Amino acid sequence: MTRGSGPDRGSSSRRGFLTGVATAGAAAVAGCSGLPFTGDEERREAPASLPSDAVGSVEWPAPPLPVTVPASLADAHEARARELLDAVPSDPDVPNAAVAAKIGTDREHAREHANADLPDEWPVDALAAWRRRREDAAEVRGAYRAATGTDDGSKLAARRRAVRDDRGALAGDLEYRAESSTAAVLAYEPVESLLAECASYVEPRVPYPADPVAEPFRAGEAVARVERAEAAAADADGLRAASLDERDEAAPRWASLVAAADELRGSVSRTRATARERLGGDEPLDDEDLSGTVAQELAATSETRVESAVDDVRRASDAGEHATVVVESGTALADIEAYRAAVRGIRDGEHRETPTEASVRSAAERARAAASGAVDAGDPLTARLVRPGLRVFGYAADRVKEGYGSARRTQASLTYAALYASAVPAAAEFVRERLES
Incomplete structure (x- = not known):
């Protein structure tokens, strides 16, 4: 998958992502990663002067639930x-x-x-x-x-x-x-x-x-x-x-969900371990001075979301919530790919500019385009997996409306939302293959 935050994704990059997930090393890495700029680091800053409409809104896709909520x-x-x-x-x-x-x-x-x-x-x-x-x-x-x-x-x-x-x-x-x-x-x-x-x-x-x-x-x-x-x-x-109700063709899918959930949990562990290895270990940006940049906040956001997503898979698996394991695994795979894209971009010199109102608006537009592109085909599973990215976008927009969203953090959140949305279609395809195999 490409490093850009727009909606265009070539079939070769998608196949590469799927192949990387399927063939990743067998051993999972235990414990939390030592990636840089974790949530333990204080990143206080005064809110920037962003107008309340600087981020705007994002359109949500049709609900993925296959039934009407009474x-x-x-x-x-x-x-x-x-x-x-x-x-x-x-x-x-x-x-x-x-x-x-x-x-x-x-x-x-x-x-x-x-x-x-x-x-x-x-x-x-x-x-x-x-x-x-x-x-x-x-x-x-x-x-x-x-x-x-x-x-x-x-x-x-x-x-x-x-x-x-x-x-x-x-x-x-x-x-x-x-x-x-x-x-x-x-x-x-x-x-x-x-x-x-x-x-x-x-x-x-x-x-x-x-x-x-x-x-x-x-x-x-x-x-x-x-x-x-x-x-x-x-x-x-x-x-x-x-x-x-009124679903005569429905049949129990418990066994297939259990099998898919087990396989996907393993895929998440292997993919996270492989991503850390290919990016250079626990601290892939250790030699970079990112102080005060969008890149610093983006790295922190990306790492935190990966660890949280992996923990969500583990928790759901331990609780025997098989459908949730499948969804959280798809989310985790997209989070890992978004993190990899963020690190590659930072290494290539991206995300280091001083944020402005114009750059925040551009980041919001890229996130909107990525989310829209991800769900263009109308696939319900993709729509469900894109939800966390939409929530990141919405939180950033709400903070700006309330006067608490700094330009740096807002732009980092929007950039992450775009990277995540761009990773979702390939993750959804991989999850669907495990479900229907």
């Missing part, structure tokens, strides 16, 4: 959130004036949050937004009930057990039924993600206090976590049911 799921979250907030008076009658004021303020913030626009991304992102809003509303109501003398401890423990049991039953019944292994990955990766979210929130990491009147906000947080877990389980069940 509108009833979001409707249920909205109804529940508003019900919870309506149960809390605007002027709470609480003996402690400071507690009353905070509950009132939190109620208004939660109501504003519930009335805010939804993310303009994919329907699953709208569901995620509503789960967060429902959680916020439950926290306010839980704190109000505790502050007014209601002890919900035993009731909450029973709810937690019920949610945990429901989640366990659903997780144990996944057969990954779909028309193909690729369709199974796209349909069930969101379900696995929701089950993981449920498992995280249902754990009693924030115990309900023995004296809720004395600790109403801790009580509210404990209630909110169970509410979020319950919402995630409901969404997981709803998406799974939608994937099974």
